[in-house]
Amino acid sequence: MLEFGVLGQLDVRAGGRRVPLGGRLRRTLLAVLLSRANEPVPVDLLADAVWDGEPGDRAAPKLQLHVHRLRQALGSPGRLTFANGAYRLTVLPGELDAERFDTLVGDATGTGDPDRRVALLRDALALWRGAPFGDLDAPLLTACARRLEGRRLLALEDLYQAELARGRHELVAAELTTLTREHPGRERLHQLLRIAQHRTPAVPAQLPPAVRGFTGRTGPLTTLDDLLADDAPPVCALVGTAGVGKTSLAVRWAHRVSKHFPDGQLYLDLRGYDPRAPVTPADALGGFLRSLGVDGPSVPQSLAERAARFAELTGNRRLLLILDNARTAEQVRHLLPSPSCRTVITSRDALTDLTGPVRRLDLGRLPDDEAGQLLRTLLGTRADASPRATTALIERCARLPLALRIAAESLHGRDSVADLVAQLADGHDSLDVLDAGGDPQAAVRAVFSWSYEQLPGPARRLFRLWGLHPGRDAEAEALAALCGTDVAETRAHLDVLVRAHLAEEDLGRYRTHDLLRAYALELTRVEDSPADRSHATDRLLDWTLTTAHDARQALDPHAAGPAAPATRVFTGSAEALHWFTDEQAAIRAAVRTAADRGRHDLAWRLASSFRAYCYLTKHWDDWIATHRIGLSAATAAGDRHGQADMHNGLGVAHSDRDEHTAAIEHHLAAAEHYRTLDVPRGAAWNLNNLGVTYHDIGRVTEAVDCYGKALELFRRAGDSRGEGFALNNLGDAYRDLGDVASATDRLRQALEVHQRAGDRDGQRFALRTLGDVHRDTGAHGEALRHYRRSLAICQDIGDRWHAATVYTRLGAVLEALGRTAAAVNCDRRAAALRNEFSDHLVDGR
Incomplete structure (x- = not known):
């Protein structure tokens, strides 16, 4: 096997060793043959290239001599053949660096993984050693070199687009600064540089508020x-x-x-x-x-x-x-x-x-003087009114800031520090109230106990049951469900806990110190019966499921799902998304808790509702983890509907992660369950999603088959939303197959179906894909019209991420029309939106 290199000085190697080619004329001959590898090249064209347009009368025999010597150099006479007045050089797959370059770039274009795309593009670009054909400047070679250089620049543009998606803005800006100087007329490189400079690295500011009254240290x-x-x-x-x-x-x-x-x-x-x-x-x-x-x-x-x-x-x-x-x-x-x-x-x-x-x-416990300073900061003159009592309180609290703060908060409404010290000393033998030489954690527990016992009964019960909540923080509605009380009453009890320094409130959510959570869990196990704890956990699980269902419906009002009266009204998708973000860890834990408690139906249904959020935010780890638990729960219960739903959801998640083999396995498993259930709507969505997976890996004919079957089932089930999505996906598949008429027909049907149903979410996808068809056929004016309609809906319903994808398409069409300034503006808007949101939205699911 030989290796031919044209991406730089002409180079031929056999077994890794360079093959001597001779002088300029013979190298030009080989270069022209390589520029048209595996194609017949007429003698007169070769002679014209080799002798720079002046072949002379004896060009033919001279050319035969150079061909003979080139065959000898290549060591394989059968590679260079003559027939019908033309020479043909056979180049095997993988032998020509330009062909390997195109293959790698094609593989990069076909992958949805930015990391893999970057790796493939960098491997492709690493094949370049310099200007194509090096110092050979025959006009025919110059034209070929120009085409090769154009493909290199396109690959560079794709590379930097992918690097931006990976968050490597500084690297892109640094490398493009040099490239744009070398290619001042390459507008897309300049656009990418502006985007890189605009999308400066995110500057997080995540520090929690500083504690009030910090002193010492x-x-x-x-x-x-x-x-x-x-x-x-x-x-x-x-x-x-x-x-x-x-x-x-x-x-x-x-x-x-x-x-x-x-x-x-x-x-x-x-x-x-x-x-x-x-x-x-x-x-x-x-x-x-x-x-x-x-x-x-x-x-x-x-x-x-x-x-x-x-x-x-x-x-x-x-x-x-x-x-x-x-x-x-x-x-x-x-x-x-x-x-x-x-x-x-x-x-x-x-x-x-x-x-x-x-x-x-x-970090040791506070020195005596700093502990006294902290108490004076918290208590003011009351700390100095009884110095001996203040010293005793410091010792009772083991000079721990947390214990001192809770003790100080407990003094509100009391006569003196001495009263508090006396209360701490009385009736707590079982809690081992200690002196300064004792166990500091036991001292903290003693202060917790005293503060807890000063609470009214309902607030004490709320504090105890809070220990059962799986999240780091909680909203009042969740804690109300846990306690079985109304929200207004629960907020009043929470105010009591906040005043007692046993809880903190921040933007409507409540949290406690990890020591307090551990103490609350200890208390509920001692003071509440197993039945009370079980009922509290079930109430919280039920609330989580119903609220997650309502949030899911707010995220996607047209989504198929079991009808249920709303228990919570969200003002829109933004509020629902915010709720899911706040409750993410609690939902993940709730799915596991439900499964462990044998509430299998709740476990898979909660995972199913959670999927809407994970799909938008691409929290794949949580998505797959909850669905695996849900699948196990549904399997344990023999619930084929639950198994089908979980398999479908896992298929979409794995497809999103380009794990196509796993995706297909899950979708096929879901299809088998749906086949026995006779649930046309669920079967249709699963087939649609299987089609998307086939489409993603280039199995477009199989995708068309899935979309067609899904379309029939959607119509049978009366699901107009699904019908519109299947038609849209069919149109996109026909577009990829080059069948513009069929693509346009299906997409117009999709748009009509979504318009009749008032489904603006579906309309934006159909409009965007219609724009793609018009863009592909060069009807740029129609493409702009459809993209702008899609963009208007995205902006109206608050879908800023999809708006970014449409802005990108608009920019490409505007650039094709020569409207560079408008194209740059679209690129900037897309970049700003993507910089605002960190996650990806995939169409048609």
Whole structure:
């Protein structure tokens, strides 16, 4: 096998060794034959190219001599043949670098994974060694070189578009700055450069509010300040016992030095000591990458890949990262950014297994003077009115800031500090109220107990049952369901807890310290009967399912689903999306809890409603995890409808992730269940989704078959929405097959169906695909008209992501029409919208 290189100086290799070709004339001959590989090239055309338009009278025999010597050089005479006045050079697949380049670019175009697209395009571009054909300048070669160079520039443009999707704005801007100077007339390169410069890296600002009345800790704050030095270790492990104020100190310092970190501040509670499951490193990195501007589909799947991308994105940036409540070194090992950033980790563990340049700061309990200062800040003159009682209170609270704050809050309405000290000392032998030399965590528990016992009965019950809630925070409606009380009453009880410093309220949601959650769970297991706890959990699960269903309907009012009266009215899709985001962790836990409790129907139905949110935001990990649990639950219950729905949902998720084999397996399994159920609507949507998967991998004929069968079932079920989507997908498939008439017919039918049903969500897809057909056929005016109608609907219903995709198409058509300024404006609008949203929306599902 030979290797032919034309993407640079002409080069031929056999077995890795360069083949000597001789002088310029013979190299020109080979170059022309390679430019038309596997095609007959007439003798007069070859002679004209070799002798630069002046072949002379003896060109033919001279050409035969050069051909003879070229055959000898190639070592395979049968490769270069003569017939009918023309020579033909046989080049096998993979031998010509230009052909390999086109293959790699084609593979890149066909993949939906930005990481793979970038890798393929960079492999393709790495084949280029210089100007095509090097120093050979025959006119025929010049024209071919110009075409090859055009394909290289297109590949570069596609590469930088993909790199932007991966959030690598700085890299794109740096590389394109040079390229645009080299190609000043290449408008798309200039557009991409402007987009890269406009889409500056996301600057997160995630610090929680600083604690009120922070005092003391001068020494630890100074130690933390040392991290700002350029040669300081990039990581500080801030360790100490529970309630000692690690989080308050870290957040206080972070606010104080935020100006030193212009690239932003990231914060995450890892829930290492929470009664519920801790945050996994993969989930943590997924959140960080999205916060740094990486599009949802570009977030890698494996932990190692996510860690590598995080290190890459944080390279040369000045970010501050607070990793709060880490349980082990393993939980944070993959979360550390590049050394240019600074990371503060808080933990009750010493984290001795955390290797590398790490500064450890052991945070002890407050010194007596700082504890007194904190109480004076919280209590004012009352702290000085009874110095001995204040000292005793400090000792009872073991000099722990958390305990001191709760104790101080409890003094509201009491006569003196001495009264509180007496109350703490009386009647708590079982809780081991300790002196300063005792167990600090027991002291915290004693203060919790005293504060809890001062609450009214309903507030005490709310606090206890809160321990059963799986989320880090909760809204009042969820806690009302948990307690079986109305929302207004629950809010009143929550106000009591907030005043007692047993809860915090922020933007309508309530949260507690992890120690308090653990204490609440302990209390409910002691004071509430198993039946009461079970009923409370069931009420919360029921509320979660009904509210998730209502939120799903708000996200997509035309979506098929079981009819049910709304228990909660969402004002629109934005509010519903916000609710799902807030409740995401709780929903994930609720699906597992329902399955564990044998509530199999609720488990798969909750996962099904959750799918609408995961589909929009591309939280694939949660999507697949909840659907696997739902599938197991439905299987355990023998619920074929649930199994079909879960298989369908898993098929869509795997298809989104380009895991097409798994997607097809799930869709085929769903089809088998639907076949026995005789549920035409569900079967139709599953077939439609299977068609999309086939379409994505180029099996367009099979996709057409699926879409056609789905269309029949939708019509049989009376599902006009599904009918419109199937027609739209059929039209898109016919467009790919080059059947413009059939594509246009199906798409116009789709638009009519959606218009009759008042389904504007469906209309925007049909309009956009009609625009694609007109664009492909060169009817740019019609393309613009349909794209603009689609865009208007997107803007009206608040679908900003799909608006970005239409802006991109508009820009391409405007550029084709020579309206460069308008095209650039569309590119900028698309970039701004994609920068605003971190996730991807796939059509037709």
